[in-house]
Amino acid sequence: MLVCILGPLLFLLFINDLPCASSLLHFLLFADDTNFFLSHKSYETLFRLMNSELILVNNWFINNRLSLNVSKTNYILFRSHRKHLPSTEGVLTINNISIPRVDNARFLGVHIDQFLTWKTHISSVSSKVAKNIGILSRLSYLLPIHIRTSLYYTMVHPYLSYCSIIWASNYPARLKTLEMLQKRALRVIVGCSYFASAEPLFKSTNILPVKQLQLYQTAEFMYKYYNHNLPSAFSGYYTQVAELTPYYLRSDANFRPSFARTNTRKFSIKIMGPMI
Secondary structure, three states, rough: OOOOOOOOHHHHHHOOHHHHHHHOOOEEEEEOOOEEEEOOOOHHHHHHHHHHHHHHHHHHHHHHOOOHHHHOOOOOOOOOOOOOOOOOOOOOOEEEEEEEEEEEEEEEEEEEEOOOOHHHHHHHHHHHHHHHHHHHHHHHHHOHHHHHHHHHHHOOHHHHHOOOHHHOOHHHHHHHHHHHHHHHHHHHHOOOOOOOOOHHHHHHOOOHHHHHHHHHHHHHHHHHHOOOOOOHHHOOOOOEHOOOOOOOOOOOOEOOOOOOOOOOHOHHHHHHHHOO
């Protein structure tokens, strides 16, 4: 069998001009996983604009002799809990085929729900972590502590750290289950009682709690931003104090936090980054 390593690269080059199909839609492309975003204050206008733009996208597919797998295509209507939908639900179609609406979807390994509460993702992570802790617990009596620690960083830590800069910036109550599971994992690693205090275990193993892990990753993100080590998409993402005043201040290098009206906005990296 002949395998061409140029295949993925050629495919990326082939679909590279897809964002040119529409001037209104915001495109996120990752290999063959394509997402379109559009926002508007009016529910009816949003669906009208989206349907007209989907026609342009479908024409791009036809012109490039590509077909969209409609059976794997759906859409999410992001909104606030307080935002009530009209009695008549809007309809999105592409190539005269109706696209179903879902409450949550998986994007690059993260479950995103319509209210951006991250409950679905946290529940998924909790299930996987609990399963792996059970495996670690059954093997713990056979292994020394350094091997158990290595297994923790292999079987548990990746789930707690992956994109936690986004979903772990949340209400403490929503992270409670993960925090309890992490403490259980620590007790398995150290080999102590189920009722042992977790705080000294975190210190002795040098393992960061879930919330501190999120704070660390946010601070790391801001460090990379300050040193211009992030992708160009983040250029000008934050405003420094020096850009807003002609005077020399001790806080010139600080980033100015943006205004947030809702808690969902407050939890975002846009707000949390400058604060941390």
